[in-house]
Amino acid sequence: MNDDQLEGKWKQIKGEFKQKYGSITDDDFTYAEGKFDEMLGRMQEKTGKTKEELKREIDRW
Numbered sequence: 484m485n486d487d488q489l490e491g492k493w494k495q496i497k498g499e500f501k502q503k504y505g506s507i508t509d510d511d512f513t514y515a516e517g518k519f520d521e522m523l524g525r526m527q528e529k530t531g532k533t534k535e536e537l538k539r540e541i542d543r544w
Contacts, residue, residue, distance in 0.1 A: 489538055 497512050
């Protein structure tokens with residue numbers, strides 16, 4: 484999965500959540516996205532894998 488595909492999926496998820504839970508804001512999603520990036524960074528540090536390798540693994544799940 485490349486960055487564009489990941490970003491597209493993220494936008495789809497954001498749209499679905501906004502429709503279902505109208506009170507969720509872009510700030511909430513920015514926070515969540517930051518936490519996801521933080522998690523990827525920690526996984527990189529612990530596994531020695533690249534960000535792209537980890538994203539491909541996540542996509543396969």
